[in-house]
Amino acid sequence: MTKFLKVSTFISICFLMIVSCTKSPVKGSFGFDLDFLKTYQKTVTLTENNGKSQLVVLPDYQGRVMTSTANGLEGISYGWTNYDLIASGKFEKHINVFGGEDRFWIGPEGGQYSIFFKKGTSYSFEDWFTPKEIDTEAFSLESQSDTSVALSKKMNLVNAQGTIFNIEVKRTVSIFNKSEIEKDLGIELSENLNFVGYQSYNEIFNKGTKAWSKETGLLSIWILGMFMPSENTTVILPYKDSLALNTSYFGTIPPGRLTTTDKHVMFKGNGTARFKLGIPPRNVTPYIGSFDADKQTLTIVKYSFKGDTTYVNSVWRDQENPYGGDVINSYNDGPLENGDQLGPFYELETSSSTKELQPNEAIKHIHKTYHFEGDFETLNNISKKLLNKDLNEL
Template identity: 25%
Template sequence: MLRKLLAISFSTLLLYACKNAPSSHQHHHTTTTKDAINEDQPYKAAMQFVGKYTKAIQLKDSTSPAVLTITPAWQGRIISSAVEVNGDNFGWLNYDLIAGQKSVSQVNLRGGEDRIDIAPDSFYFAPHDTIDATHWHTPPSFDTEPFQVTYQGRGVVTVEKDMHLLHHNGQTFDINVQRKLTLIARKDIPNYLDQDVPRAIKAVAHESENVFVNTGRIKWDGTTGQPAIRVTGMFPAGEQVWLLVPFNEEKMPTSQLDQYMKEVDYDVRSNTILVRLKGANPIAVGIPQAFGKNYIGVYDAESQQLTIVQFTLSRSKQFFKNNRWPMQSLSDGFAATVYYAGEKNDTAINSGYYYSIASYSPLSKVNTGGRLLHYHRTFHLVGTDKQLSGITKKLFGVTVQEIKQSN
């Protein structure tokens, strides 16, 4: 049955979508600069483009042709990956922003499959500033400043950065941010997904281990402020893309979904919410800890690709940031969010539109010397409908054909 799903006013995400947009509408595939390329370029060409503007570290799998690229100067993010070097480029890239080499005042939305930043939004406003779009700014440490490589080995890179961040309440937070970025071996993917992944399915997967260490003199709590880790992946959108959100019916019976959710068309099959990511306008979906699971899926019928994002999700009740201004109670926040930019959003002339998936650590009390830890994994599986249906049926309770019949 077609129902309506929650459309959340994600202030931060909407700003990400708008602040880098060109002033006039142009077709996605128009090339306007010598170096600019469009979103249809394969991984190899896209990474050659990235390499013109920043140092790029490529990791290769020893058990398959899978590859990924990390950009330390761009906050140590996994900028993209592919099942093989000449294969499709899985990370969405803002080609025009990258080629322009000029910083944007509020946020530099370069794209990438796995980047870290901080929540809640109280870290994006100077002390006592008005909470509105005009005064919102991404902390430079998470936007324009480089991370340092501390280790590079076979299939793994670690980066870190010491930060001094100012909270809206005037409190300074001293944080050592650490990231361990790993290319998951093809042979190990079945262990993470807890099911067989036939060799006929081409695959690439990666993990980020993200740590905030409290290096300051104050305890992080409800009085001083409580940072959370946010990890976001951005991916190219398409004409036939479906979001798959499994949920726990014991915590949120299907009969009650309509009371909680509204405004975005959705379908429910086998305790999975299906949303067609299409149309001109943005779509925003939030997944509460209470009834969500620790993974989300996206199926792209055109490229026969299934993307699965896993993340740390505690089953004990914890507090998560919400996405509303002014700042409100954080207990009703989300463990993960999904944002579809919409076809009207020419965030970059040559980059096409995109969707993003973000996961969050809970807001926790952390003593001096203590730390927050959050894992975020991304799996890309490419295969026929029959091959991928074995995966979707077990994880989401639906076959690929059933996904295509939704919405």
């Protein structure tokens, strides 16, 4: 018995020594964020590339991809996470900015067909409320595997005209393997590059008994990605043809914030000044992205676009052309008028077109996110191919 106790004590001491020597995940790493999210939320982790490529999905936060990594648990955590709000377990009044690099929303946000303003209210922050169905309510988990998770949600939304939309949302998040990334982007991934790629496949079904009408309002799918800001992050928005840039969302953009060339709109994604811009159908190219020079990380967003021109307009005012909205949006967070701030973060956003859906018809939107980190020249080759931008010029 004494011998057994000595052996047991020795094993316990060894275990404690191992635990004490084990490093806790560092803040800013994927492992840190995953541990944090597991503490407060039900999580679904998708994995590829022998565990180096990972992402975490939260069903209770509308199936959003909170964050991802290209280098396992110790790798960079790409998505912005609002630790304080999540840990509080409380809900805010107007919007719950939990974070996440692929979150599901529905447009339009502003205008006479908005689902964020009630009938007869003003276009002010005090009267602006995010519908609970895309803010605080959970999505149902339908199925999951190591590389994919499917979710759904039935909703009843009301717009500023009083139109009721009975809809069903279906959303599937999938992580890509190396060959799928190479095929989709037309590139070759070298050994000196870490990577992660995934997509959200989103559908909205008209579950009402009547067709939707432009005269009473339409809806669209809107995917927003919130990322970590820095002084050396540049948002890169390629465009084609004569630019019709929309800068009217939150007033005039401060002078010196944008750099516009004949092929790109760029700004520093540092989260210190609040503005938003949009690019309409006639100007869009297949990709948008950003580059963090400090972390040597290139982010690419690819999205479904088939040349449609009917996009909801989300500007906060009554509109002459409510279906002349943007395909691409990008937002830089900054202080509100009262000094409060949502983030800081910056956003890369894409939207689906809209249509007058018959009962049981659907609109869909695919939003793909890729992160690459490593050798600068390799990253630059990807940037030149997909964003048509030489990173040496930043």
